[in-house]
Amino acid sequence: MLELKGLTRRYGDVVTLDDVSFSVGEGQMFGFVGPNGAGKTTAMRIVLGVLEPNAGEVLWRGRPMDNQARRQAGYMPEERGLYPKMRVRAQLEYLAELHGLDRSAARQSAGHWIDRMGLSERAGDRVEALSLGNQQRVQLAAALVHDPVMLVLDEPFSGLDPVGVDVLAGVLKDKAAAGTPVIFSSHQLDLVERLCEAVAIINKGRLVASGTVAELRSAGRRRRWEVSVAGADAGWAAHLSGARVLDQAAGDANGRILLELDDGTDEQAILDAARRAGRVTYFASSQPTLADLFRQAVQP
């Protein structure tokens, strides 16, 4: 398990990370989300030892993460990091060796990931000669080439076409299935929701929510139902007891409204009330999306 404990980082008077703690289990796919400048990159850099925290620590399998453990981690920085003039194969072999593989193992592993990423025909080209999408694939191969025991990826999906997204998602799922904790940041919340078991939401350097997506959905939230009633008065739901209309559903093209139910309210009673008002054409439980949770978490 990878644990971040009370991580704090200041630049002069600016606090970019303020007492952030969460943990990522082995084999867990973990999404790290937050607005720009929230501190995601700082946290990831600290995990990889690229930055020192002013306070707090990072534990890997219960022990402080040392250089030995870091060398076994795979890291993909936000703004990418490859030598533009170096050839793809040489670059991957070099990075594999830097992470502790011997020469023949490095060569073998570089070959494997070049194939897996569909880069075989470009293996002898300089990185700068590749398209951005292909450079991104090389970057991912660079994070994977030493068979890391944990993956920390900063915005790995940005700039990828849908096919690239699928390839990357597939690789990450495989790694997680093999027991590797995978933590990645992304602004593509639908993707995070689809892939990740657990997420952490960070805002202005502080952790505002973390846990499994299901936990976040249920935590501190009332049940919501969507209802469409044909031929009803516009204000039929205004005086329902035990439920109230949420603004955001008003003006929906289908005349659908979103109701938030009080804790003791039976949704069947609401359905009865709706049927009295007109013909019910739609009645369904509404799950907040991660995007909803995100907006709710980061709005003041």
Added chain:
Amino acid sequence: MTTLDGIRLVARRELTERTRERSFLISTVVTLVILCGFIVIPKVFFSDRTTTWDVGLVGAGSAPLGRPLETQAPLVGARVRVHRSADVAAAEAALRDGDLDLAIVDGRQLLAESDPDDQLVALVQAASRLARAQTALAEARLSERQIADALAPPPLPVRTLEASDPERRANRAIAFPAVLLLYGQLIGYGYTVAVGVVEEKATRVVEVLLSTIRPVQLLAGKIIGIGLVGLVQLLIIGGIGLAVAVGIDAIDLPPGAFATLGMVLLWFLLGYAFYSVLFAVAGAVVSRQEEVQNTSTPMSLVLVASFLAAISALSNPDGPIATVSSYLPPTAPLVMPVRVAAGAASGWEIVVSVLLTLAAIAVLVPLSARLYSGAVLRSGARVKLSSAWSASRG
């Protein structure tokens, strides 16, 4: 993986990637061409230009001087062409036209247009003195043998306290291209370090690298790797340059030639160690290639000043500028090799200068490593040295 493994891997990458670049080949060839130019051009344009004097002989009294003049002239590094002039008037005309440098009238008077060449006059006087002594001795009825013994005693042997002139000249002939080469390598490869550091910053490779090795390993590997590239190039250029010089006979390879080359290699290593760590800091505090030039300026200026000091030391290796600057660590790498080649520095002076430079390097390396570590991950605005210092824990 040990600390040394990390350094070795980084250095190996620098060495293999950079020697494979076309720019390495180009800079090697360009440097060779310039260097060979310095060796070949003086040979073609300035060598074998022995002074030739035209001397006119007027009257029978002058005739016996002709041969001795011709045979003695090479002793002063000159050549004499003897002309017969019909009379004084003809000789005067020839002097005015510049056809003659000097005329001898009847063996008793020397005639010149205005200031005659001192060496030529001395040569003629000596020949005349010899001829008159010969006549006097013959009139005193000495035998041919006695005259010869009296007038041509065996020459005195010469013992020199220092290396003979031609040897020194040859050493200095090597010293100039050597110091030029050294200057080029120090400024070129120092700048390469700065650009290499900022390249890793600009492309963010540094983040990937520093997630697996420590900044000090990256810095050490980079400096050693680039230094090896510079050393390899120096050996290639030095070897070919020397071969060309010997091949066209521009230099009679003096016994000290290899010692001079050894000095160049030693001082390349010392000078590179001194400057490269500073150039690395210059690269680490900025984020874009365009800014490197500004932050490298102090080092470049000091190197240019050292080069000028070295040039002045070529002509005056014992002067105060040369002497002092051959001890100061920033200037010693370029000035000391010149003084050594000129034979102006004794063994202990070299040792002191090397030790001073090593001491300066020993101070600079940890200092620079700390500044580098504190600055290399900070992108955006130029990093102040004070904040780089406090950001790093060494």
